Amino acid sequence: MISSVIDSDIYRGIFVSEEMRSVFSDESLMQKWLDSWSALAQAEAEAGLIPKDAAEKITEKADYELFDKTLIREGIVDTTHPLIVQIRQFTEAVGGREGGYIHWGATTQDIMDTAVVLQIKEAHSILLKQLKRFLTTLLNHAEKYKNTIMAGRTHGQHALPVTLGYKIAIWADEIGRHIERLETGADRYLMSSFSGAAGTLASIGNDGLKVQEFFSKNLGLKQPVITWHVQRDGFAEYSSTLAMIAGTVGKIANEIINLQKSEIGEIEEGFKDGQIGSSTMPHKRNPMICEYVVGLVRVVQRSASLGFDAMIQEHERDMTFWTTEWSYIPQISILTSGALEQMQGILERFIVHEDNMEKNLNLLKGLIVSENLMLKLGEHVGRQVAHDIVYEASMEAFESDRHLVDVALENSKITEHLSNEEIRNHLNPKEYVGLCSEYVERVEKKWGKR
Structure with missing residues (x-):
């Protein structure tokens, strides 16, 4: 019986990246335990602590397919210990005196933490690949729509004109920083764990750091400066980075939901024949994928907070709190990857309704660029006086449902300083998009090589 959307044969197609799901499968976890034991045996043989033939045989048998997953699961319940049953099976599989060198000098947390780090290392690679593809798509759209003018909104209301490319470039810049966070964070949390029972490596003695160095190198991980059994800030950093990535993806999805509203209709997530928006209203073209994304992003952000709770260790x-990592790290990795996968698809097929953008831009009949008229008038009468004059004209235009141009042309306080042409030019939304184009170019310059 399945109880999670991550494993559900019904739901996982809309929530889960299958590539990421395989990284955190039982088979993957078991193999990474075995890889850790194998790497440890090789490191200890290299340091002269155990026979080389023992390391070779341990490595030869380090294959999860040789193990009974059901017996391991039942054994964990019986013994209440997460590794002892597999250690016994592994020892039996290797056999002889060589089997006695499995787990030499290690403690359970060493192997389990290292296995989780190996999973995160794979997840890290997948996320970087997804984010770089996502960034490229965003940058392409930012360039394509660099000069596509639309209403900018603050507090849910029309503010000033912007361009769609400018809006998308803001998303791209954020994604670029997330890529940087993952790349720089790797040095802090992709570290091996081999320190023994209390972290002192007393079980190995003077060769402990040498073994630790070889162990780390064998696994392609960083060697820690000191034991991190009770240092969980690395996982907290990974988790917070994923929560931020999810936040950006969720913001993009939420913005599309808002811009797809019937009253706005400027962007659509993309609709294919056969897609159903409603079981009762045949006309509906709902942004359902974006809604799925926003929902799972919330799960990621709530679950990622466990990374901060787990920093409190005794x-x-x-x-x-250590045990929570076995649950929340796979969950947030799989769901974040799933969100990126869904949003990548949306960005590759989303629909831009430029006609509606044009219509909405003129919805307030010139009021959207009242600032531009105010600043021009302010050159003659001062900013605050100009504000009051244009404010009165704007309220008159709004309440009488007239275009601000017409009201302004009748206002002697304005016309005594500005010509008719100046008034019309300064109330043209297309002439007041500021540095939108330049900002897009700055973002492209910074992140284009990614």
Whole structure:
């Protein structure tokens, strides 16, 4: 029986990246435990602590397909220990005195933490690949729509004209920083864990750091400066980065939802024949994929907060919060990847209704650029006086449902300083988009090479 959308055969197609899901499968986890034991045996053989033939045989048998997953699951319940049953099976599989060198000098948390880091390393690679593709798509759209003018909105109301490319470039810039966060964060949390029972490596002695170095190198991970059994800031950083990535993706999805509203109709997530918006209203073209994305992003952000809770550890090792990592790290990795996958599809097929953008831009009949008229008038009468004059004209235009141009042309306080042509030019939305184009170019210059 399935109880999670991550594993559900019904739901997972809309929530989950299958590539990421495989990284956090039982088979992957078991293999990474085995890879950690194998790497440790090789490191200890290299340091002269165990026989080389033992390391070779341990590595030869480090294949999850040789193990019984059902027996391991039942054994964890019986023993209440997460690794001892697989250690026993592994020892039996290797056999002889060589099997006795499995897990030499290690503690359970060493192997389990290292396995999780190996999973995160794979997840890291997948996320970077997805984010770079996503960034490229955003940059292409930013360039394509660099001069596509639309109403900018603040507090849910028309503010000043912007361009769609400018809006998308803001999203791209954020995604670029997330890529940087992942790349720089790797040095802090893609670290091996081999420190022994209390973290002192007393089980290995003077060769401990040498073994730790070889172990890390064998796995392609960083060697820690000191034991991190009770240092969980690395996982907290990874989690917070994923929560931020999810936040950006969710923001993009939410913006499309808002711009797809019937009253606005400027962007549509894309609709294909056979897609159903409503079970009762045949006409509906709902932004349902974006809604799915916003929903799962909220799950990611709530779950990622466990990374901060897990930083509160007691003494030299503490299992109370450690166990949450086995649950929330796979979940946030899979769902964040799923959100990116869904939004990538949306951005590749979304529809831009430039005619509606043009219509909405003129919805307030010139009021959207009242600032431009005010600043021009302010050159003659001062900003505050100009504000009051244009404010009165704007309220008159709004309440009488007339174009601000017409009201302004009748206002002697304005016409005594500005010509008719100046008034018309300064109330043309297309002439007041500021540095939208330049901003797009700055974002393209910074992140284009990504």
